[in-house]
Amino acid sequence: MALQAVIFDMDGVLVDSEGFWAQAELDVFSSYGVQVTEELAANTKYMTTREVTEFWYERFPWENLDVASVEQKVITRVIEYIQSEDCTMSGVQGFIKDLKSKDYKIGLATNAPLQVADAVLEKLQVRDLFDTVHSSEFETQGKPHPAVYLTSAKNLGVPPEHCIAIEDSHSGLLAAKGAGMKTIVFTNNDESIDFDNADFRILNFEQTLLPLFG
Template sequence: MKQKIEAVIFDMDGVIIDSEAIWKRAEQEVFSSVGVELSPELCEFTEAMTTAAVTQFWYERFPWKEKSLAEVENKVIERVAGLIRQEGKAIDGVERFIRKIKQQGYKIGLATNSPALLIPVVLEKLGISDYFDAIASAEHEQEGKPSPAVYLSVIEKLGLTPDACVAIEDSPSGLMAARKAGMKTIAIVNDAHAKAEFGIADLIVNHYGELDLKTENY
């Protein structure tokens, strides 16, 4: 008999908030200020990393002297937080979907590679803080996604087993993390990505309006 899905665990960036451009802007401003020469190719390579890992990545290629890695990383995080407060917008349809699944009785979690400081900034900006039963940042784990650690932390906080949870992700590394944790997976894929990249997902949708957990056959 199949395990009933009892909880939905969301990634944050690109799944709840449209923040890709915000991160790119903040990283461009902060890293270039210490002498880093960012390239589109290398920036794409760093997209799935934690902020600490991204900072280390650029330092190894363009070592700076005036500031510590922690200072530069914190400047990026502070800039992202400021831009989210000013300009942050929800991924289309996510607020309605979250309200619907909460009314249907699902528990709701959040598992992100982003720093813990940004989680309340995002949830408060979008007005959805009260819907979440458990949150976790990979900042507090030994490794970020594709390690399953941050998902396992949220599952534990929810008091459930992995097979009772489904993850919603927008990146192959996030899907890998969720699958390693033993969860079912849903990929939200926008036009910029080829669906072939997301073949490991149990379900692929383009928009939250296409998604109805009550009718999905897991």
């Protein structure tokens, strides 16, 4: 397999931000009368921000503000958390720079809105290392649908079979697999995580680059 490109997921891979989304959604939706419960929130974990907002609106419709405006409030809150909290995955900048020095093309494929991706790359100061940054907000379906990965590969000019995706979720791995890519699950040092649909596993970004990358 001649790898030419590495495509990163964002939340849970570049930044430890999953908790920011949960808190932002609780903050914003509760302020509009939504009764956010853990049981219902579990259904939204892998949705796009628009899908999450529509999910809550259907159950607890609010007045005086459209869905898009409430969605933007969630996005703004998440960006505030990213900018103010220490959430960078340890070693990830060096990992990306090492890949770039080996002439791999680098991509980002996320279900999160592009505004959030831009904030993350600015925080990590790695925007210039990415050849493409793509969000599911520009696709008809988010992960686990493969669209965001297929478009990312197209933007990179690399066939999907020559790309490898780094993901932290079953949903993301399904999306990359569906696009025909090899996959790496990133576990953030949790040795109990070992998705059987991933081709490889990385515990953290401070270990030596896998032999896979040469």
